[in-house]
Amino acid sequence: MPELRSKAKEILELVRECVKEFESLSEEKRRELIERYTAELKPKEERKEKILPPLERAEKGKVVMRFAPNPNGPPTLGSARGIVVNDEYCKIYEGKFILRFDDTDPRTKRPMIEAYEWYLEDCEWLDAKPDEVVYASKRIPIYYEYCEKLLEMEKAYPCFCSKEEFKKYRDSGVECPHRNTSAEDSLEIWEKMLNGEFDEGEVVIRIKTDMKHKDPAIRDWVAFRIIYEDHPLVGDEFFVWPTLDFESAIEDHLLGITHIIRGKDLRDSELRQRYIYEYFGWDYPITKHWGKVSIHEFGKLSTSELRKEIEAGKYQGWDDPRLPTIRALRRRGFKPEAIRKFILSLGVGENDVAVSVKNLYAENRKLIDPIANRYFFVWDPVEIKIEGLDRVVDVKIPLNPKKGGYRVLKGSNEVYICREDFDRLKEGDVIRLKDFCNVRLIDKDKAIFEFEGFELRDVKKGKNIIHWLPKQDVVECYVYGVERDYKGFAEKNALNDMGKVVQFERFAFCKLEKFDEVLRAVYTHP
């Protein structure tokens, strides 16, 4: 009842009186009153699971957003944020999602030709298939057109200052001598640039902003520069390249982008680009910026860093299971939905986030635990003998506690167990081979155990149930891990789940990748 707020003081008085009156009543009477009135109160409304905060001034059906990477490597968990968050908003508002390659620098951040395809693949896999794909490097003439307009309007000019010279002008807030070049002269110089009459670094096109702008970063910025280098996608067709700020400013308008969400490192871009929007009379999209993400286990998610390490041979490739690339996570058997949820759980705040990959594991676990079949994998195996067990028994073990179903192992007197389980035992200890039987260690040096019975209850207490494998009917198994790789044996039954994610009990979830004499699996997560 907000209309009563202004009368709060009077109401407070009334409340006090009521409380006094209530306190003077008998215990029984009080109970009765409480029951009578609380019954009328509505239960607190359930809070809906709000995944993302609403987008400012967004109308259903009219939202257009984009994710604009430079494809200089495959998408990582960092890129996935741009993909998933933009796509998610498009889904919420039934908008249009555009993937745009901002690939206008053939040298310093040189695009990687395969990466274009990788972005397409990974977007689709992440359930974020773009409605439209745009390649900036294929649309250079469009940017030239707008540059010419600005030169005509004398809102841009060719500048012959060296980087260092211009820095002085920028820092002191003084206009450089080239700033008042006439439209006519500017266009002539521009023509010569396009004809290849200048060397790299000799001349650039600058956008006029305000040389007295309080933030030096905004003052007359570069829109075009000359780079004589083949572009991986379009070859040597162009050598006058727009900078990101220019290309992106034009494209965002042309594509009708309504909302931009991107890293806060690009916050100043908005300030710079607004000048162009003002000159052309365009409306700037609504922007939102987020901080950096780093993941404890992976560190910073920089593509160029990863590239160096791959080239140095530290990793096997871009899908090495130790890498934070989307291809690696896919190879490890993560569900796209888990990655989406994980990313959305980071929100869209401006502070930097440092989060543990365990959150991603937890999301994925919820999805795969109910469906993943269980198998035994014995790494660093130790062969043990069980005395007093003369027959081979069929051991039925549940495939999945929720789904039901069984697999069968031949329980015999020669089995493998994990070295780490064996090592912690001392002679006389009794352990249970899960679902099979109980055994007592009698000779540690020779790894000899004694059969103690099939009954579970004898050893149920404690932490004495371990997994095992019969010496027969196993396959060699190699697991590509994150911390380390594992070698050992897996039960043959696992071959029925080739290509799937299974849970190796007491080890981890793993994706069974291929079988070539050896079962090769990739570690998913615990």
Add this chain to the structure above:
RNA sequence: GCUCCGGUGGUGUAGCCCGGCCAAUCAUACCGGCCUUUCGAGCCGGUGACCCGGGUUCAAAUCCCGGCCGGAGCACCA
């Protein structure tokens, strides 16, 4: 240095714009218990936070001011 932006449990996040349903959400981590069988899965429970100081107000996580701490940009990179 100049400019801009942030600070909610161990971690991430919701709430902040529009002050009261907030003794603060959800998740993860951690701890404890449960399970005719995963010491590494599952199920149940528990611990745990509004950066500090002032101000405005009947009422502040929310508004204002100051401080402290953190981040980003200041490229012919994206």
